[in-house]
Structures are given as structure tokens and as C-alpha cells.
Amino acid sequence: xxxxxxxxxxxxxxxxxxxxxxxxxxxxxxxxxxxxxxxxxxxxxxxxxxxxxxxxxxxxxxxxxxxxxxxxxxxxxxxxxxxxxxxxxxxxxxxxxxxxxxxxxxxxxxxxxxxxxxxxxxxxxxxxxxxxxxxxxx
Amino acid sequence: xxxxxxxxxxxxxxxxxxxxxxxxxxxxxxxxxxxxxxxxxxxxxxxxxxxxxxxxxxxxxxxxxxxxxxxxxxxxxxxxxxxxxxxxxxxxxxxxxxxxxxxxxxxxxxxxxxxxxxxxxxxxxxxxxxxxxxxxxx
Amino acid sequence: xxxxxxxxxxxxxxxxxxxxxxxxxxxxxxxxxxxxxxxxxxxxxxxxxxxxxxxxxxxxxxxxxxxxxxxxxxxxxxxxxxxxxxxxxxxxxxxxxxxxxxxxxxxxxxxxxxxxxxxxxxxxxxxxxxxxxxxxxx
Amino acid sequence: xxxxxxxxxxxxxxxxxxxxxxxxxxxxxxxxxxxxxxxxxxxxxxxxxxxxxxxxxxxxxxxxxxxxxxxxxxxxxxxxxxxxxxxxxxxxxxxxxxxxxxxxxxxxxxxxxxxxxxxxxxxxxxxxxxxxxxxxxx
Numbered sequence: 001x002x003x004x005x006x007x008x009x010x011x012x013x014x015x016x017x018x019x020x021x022x023x024x025x026x027x028x029x030x031x032x033x034x035x036x037x038x039x040x041x042x043x044x045x046x047x048x049x050x051x052x053x054x055x056x057x058x059x060x061x062x063x064x065x066x067x068x069x070x071x072x073x074x075x076x077x078x079x080x081x082x083x084x085x086x087x088x089x090x091x092x093x094x095x096x097x098x099x100x101x102x103x104x105x106x107x108x109x110x111x112x113x114x115x116x117x118x119x120x121x122x123x124x125x126x127x128x129x130x131x132x133x134x135x136x137x138x
Numbered sequence: 139x140x141x142x143x144x145x146x147x148x149x150x151x152x153x154x155x156x157x158x159x160x161x162x163x164x165x166x167x168x169x170x171x172x173x174x175x176x177x178x179x180x181x182x183x184x185x186x187x188x189x190x191x192x193x194x195x196x197x198x199x200x201x202x203x204x205x206x207x208x209x210x211x212x213x214x215x216x217x218x219x220x221x222x223x224x225x226x227x228x229x230x231x232x233x234x235x236x237x238x239x240x241x242x243x244x245x246x247x248x249x250x251x252x253x254x255x256x257x258x259x260x261x262x263x264x265x266x267x268x269x270x271x272x273x274x275x276x
Numbered sequence: 277x278x279x280x281x282x283x284x285x286x287x288x289x290x291x292x293x294x295x296x297x298x299x300x301x302x303x304x305x306x307x308x309x310x311x312x313x314x315x316x317x318x319x320x321x322x323x324x325x326x327x328x329x330x331x332x333x334x335x336x337x338x339x340x341x342x343x344x345x346x347x348x349x350x351x352x353x354x355x356x357x358x359x360x361x362x363x364x365x366x367x368x369x370x371x372x373x374x375x376x377x378x379x380x381x382x383x384x385x386x387x388x389x390x391x392x393x394x395x396x397x398x399x400x401x402x403x404x405x406x407x408x409x410x411x412x413x414x
Numbered sequence: 415x416x417x418x419x420x421x422x423x424x425x426x427x428x429x430x431x432x433x434x435x436x437x438x439x440x441x442x443x444x445x446x447x448x449x450x451x452x453x454x455x456x457x458x459x460x461x462x463x464x465x466x467x468x469x470x471x472x473x474x475x476x477x478x479x480x481x482x483x484x485x486x487x488x489x490x491x492x493x494x495x496x497x498x499x500x501x502x503x504x505x506x507x508x509x510x511x512x513x514x515x516x517x518x519x520x521x522x523x524x525x526x527x528x529x530x531x532x533x534x535x536x537x538x539x540x541x542x543x544x545x546x547x548x549x550x551x552x
Contacts, residue, residue, distance in 0.1 A: 061163070
């Protein structure tokens with residue numbers, strides 16, 4: 001089983017927060033999407049833009065996500081996001097844990113599929129290329 | 139058991155979509171949050187702003203959400219969002235079904251809690267007021 | 277001179293607002309971008325997605341914008357956005373006026389260019405096609 | 415005249431970009447808003463949340479902004495944002511320059527006002543407190 005993990009910091013901004021003064025929860029999914037991209041960037045050494053050019057695929061859209069919001073965060077908070085990926089054949093699962101000063105605030109899991117464009121430009125699922133999996137094994 | 143449902147239309151915009159040409163999935167949660175607000179607005183006859191003034195509470199933040207993405211949508215799509223709420227004591231569950239031309243694209247469930255501010259301004263859970271539940275029973 | 281105007285309603289949502297309880301101003305630009313797209317949709321009878329397929333161009337990115345924020349708006353406000361377009365050769369200007377109950381809240385002007393992709397896929401400016409201009413003259 | 419400047423890095427994310435593959439321009443204003451907040455944070459040593467508590471004000475909403483978009487940026491770009499503030503009595507102006515690898519991509523100017531809440535909770539303009547100005551002079 002191929003797994004790989006990554007930790008990064010993120011700043012919760014004023015504009016991420018709602019009139020209750022806490023983060024508007026869709027912003028967490030923006031943070032998690034960027035964390036997933038960073039996992040691939042750190043493993044492959046390529047930004048997502050460079051990956052799309054090099055690997056001839058179209059992205060890795062979500063098929064499912066699930067999140068628990070344990071403690072709110074707010075503007076000025078510098079949170080830590082730990083992300084761990086586990087690969088299947090044509091899909092992968094990611095677990096994100098977002099914490100503030102060591103206290104867990106949000107847990108999220110994602111299932112995503114690797115997609116390519118067929119001759120008509122339609123998105124369809126495809127096996128994660130071996131050259132990608134290899135990078136995550138290093 | 140108190141339930142109530144609501145249907146609305148939403149337009150997927152260019153700026154909601156990502157370089158794959160399909161909706162960036164955190165935007166779905168913005169749509170669902172607005173649908174939840176509209177449920178309360180249609181039941182109470184008050185906008186969320188008016189509710190906050192009239193009902194002395196601070197919002198209904200999420201404690202959990204879960205979504206399945208079945209078919210992508212893209213800019214120019216006019217989707218239909220059906221939302222159904224079921225109340226517990228200090229929390230409620232909402233099911234959203236987002237479809238395009240009768241085909242289900244996303245299913246999402248949310249659990250939210252009713253919160254008030256205590257004397258120190260801290261958010262804490264509280265029972266959903268009877269005057270709110272009554273509106274949903276009509 | 278080819279001009280065309282359009283009026284639409286937009287709802288300011290909870291998630292568009294910041295901890296001061298008023299709209300977070302970048303959300304206005306999302307509203308204006310959607311209003312510009314709607315101008316083209318109403319003139320051509322095609323959504324932006326359909327236009328991109330039919331007209332072989334890549335969009336109309338901004339080169340300049342300018343906005344005055346006169347009165348704040350907040351969640352629950354149903355605002356009116358009037359937009360007026362005036363065409364140049366390879367560019368066009370749009371004036372947006374956003375008002376609430378007849379009171380002007382924001383004024384914004386945009387200059388955008390019509391772009392196509394060259395053989396290498398690079399975005400470059402091009403004249404607005406005559407078949408597009410014709411639609412706006414009707 | 416009190417001026418102060420600040421430079422920071424920002425990453426353009428996949429979710430910041432639109433179907434043309436370049437940044438959706440309202441995202442630039444989110445970046446600039448965070449840069450403005452960072453100016454105040456670096457000068458005062460307090461996050462915006464801490465400032466709101468310590469300084470008894472309600473924020474610094476925009477009254478005007480103006481931007482020129484010179485070159486597009488896209489996901490994976492690590493841009494540099496230089497911001498310079500100049501204070502008036504109850505307002506201040508900020509100039510942002512966003513560049514990629516030394517090439518200017520966007521120029522933006524903002525005028526903002528310092529606001530407090532009156533006894534009825536209504537936002538109104540007020541002089542920037544001397545204790546704030548002092549921090550920027552250091």
C-alpha cells in the first residue's frame with residue numbers, strides 16, 4: 001500500500017470568516033484542496049500546472065468527502081494541516097487533520113479519482129500512472 | 139418529528155469553476171449553506187439577518203457534513219437544489235440533493251447545531267427555540 | 277457605438293459577509309463578473325459555455341477595473357445590478373451599478389479584452405467578432 | 415506623512431483559477447485584503463482579531479479601489495505582493511504591486527476608512543487612533 005503524508009501551515013483570513021466571526025466552513029474545503037495539491041507537488045517535484053502538462057491527465061476530482069467540525073477557527077489563526085494519502089488503483093483517499101496549537105479542529109476525508117480526457121474531451125476515470133505512484137513510494 | 143423541505147434553482151457561474159472547466163467542489167458547500175439559510179427564511183418569513191435580531195442566537199454552525207459527487211456541473215448550468223430539514227433538540231440534519239435536468243449530481247447531508255453567545259460572548263449550543271420549531275410545523 | 281444594458285437581481289448571502297457583518301468586497305467582483313456573463317448570454321442567447329464552443333475564443337479577461345463602495349450591503353439583501361456594455365474594437369467597457377431599494381451602493385467600471393488562443397495555446401487579444409457585435413445591436 | 419510597506423509571498427491555487435486556466439480576478443482582491451491586514455499586523459504586532467479587541471474599532475472597509483491587470487497568473491505561481499500604506503486623518507491609501515519572478519502582473523490601489531460602531535451599532539467613520547499611527551512610524 002502506497003501512503004505519503006505532508007504537513008503545512010495555513011492562515012485563516014478575515015475574508016474566510018462569516019458574520020459569526022468564525023471561518024465559513026466551505027473555506028476549509030479550499031484549504032484541503034490546496035493541501036491535496038501540495039501532497040502531489042511535494043511527491044512529484046512538480047506544481048499541479050506542471051503535472052497536467054507532464055502527465056497528460058485532467059485532474060483528480062472528488063467523488064466523496066466527509067468532515068467533522070470540532071472547534072471553530074477564526075481570522076488570525078495559523079492552523080496546521082496534516083494530510084495523508086493512500087492509493088487505490090484508479091482512486092485515492094486522503095485524510096486531513098486541521099489543528100490549532102495542537103488541538104484538533106477539523107477532520108476530513110476525501111476520495112478522489114484520477115481522470116483523463118478521452119478523444120471527445122470528456123473526463124473519464126483512469127488508473128493512477130505507475131510513474132506517479134513511484135514518486136510517492138520514495 | 140418536525141421536517142420541512144424546500145426547492146430552489148441556482149446558477150453555476152464561470153468563477154465557480156476550475157481549470158478543468160467544472161465546478162470547484164467547495165462552491166457546492168456555499169450553495170448548500172445558502173439553501174439551508176433559505177429553508178429558515180421560507181419557514182420563518184425572516185432573512186437570516188432579521189432572524190439573528192429577532193431570535194437572539196448566533197447562527198447554526200456545522201458539526202458534520204458528508205457529500206457524494208456523482209456528476210460534475212459547469213458554468214451556465216441551472217441546477218435544482220432540494221433541501222429537507224429534520225430537527226433534533228439542539229441540532230438539526232439537512233439533506234440536499236442537487237440535480238441538473240432531473241439527473242442527480244450531488245448528495246449532501248449536514249448536521250448543524252443551534253448556538254447562542256453566553257455572557258462572555260462565547261458560542262455555545264442551545265435548544266432550538268420552540269417559536270422556531272413552530273414555524274417549521276405550519 | 278454599440279451599447280447594450282441589462283438588469284438583474286442578486287442575493288447577498290451569509291457566506292459573502294465578513295466578521296463586520298457586511299459583504300466582503302471581493303464578492304462584489306464575483307457578482308459583477310456574473311453580470312457581465314449574463315449580458316453576453318442575453319445578447320447571444322448562449323451561455324458562456326456555449327459561446328466558448330460556438331465562437332472559438334477563450335474568454336474576456338479584465339485589463340482594468342475601478343469601484344466605489346458607497347453603502348455597505350449585508351446578508352439577506354436582494355440587490356439590483358444594472359450593467360451597460362460599450363464595445364471598442366478588441367475590447368469593451370462595462371459599467372455596473374449595484375443598488376438596494378433604489379439607493380446606489382456600488383459603482384464599478386471594467387475594461388475587458390476579447391482573447392483567443394494562438395497555435396501554441398497562448399492567450400492573445402483579438403477583435404470582437406462581427407457576429408457577436410451584431411447580436412448586441414439587435 | 416506616515417507610510418509603511420510590506421512584502422509577502424502568496425501561492426495562486428487551482429481553486430483560484432477559472433476555466434481559462436488563469437486566476438479568477440476577484441481572488442486578487444482577496445489576496446490584497448490579506449496583504450492589507452498583514453501590514454497592520456506587522457506594524458502593531460497584533461492580528462486583526464487582537465486589534466479589534468484592543469482598539470475598539472470595527473474594521474477598515476473600502477471606499478474605492480482600482481486595479482490594472484497586466485499579466486495573468488495561474489495555479490502553482492508563487493507571487494510576491496508589495497504593499498505600501500499612507501495615512502490620512504480618518505482614511506488611508508494602500509498601493510499593492512503583485513509580481514511573478516520580478517515581472518509586474520497587477521497593480522492595485524485602495525482607499526479605506528477606519529470605522530467604529532456608534533451606540534446603536536451602526537458603522538461610522540472615525541480618525542485613525544494616534545496609538546495606531548505611532549506603530550506605523552516606528
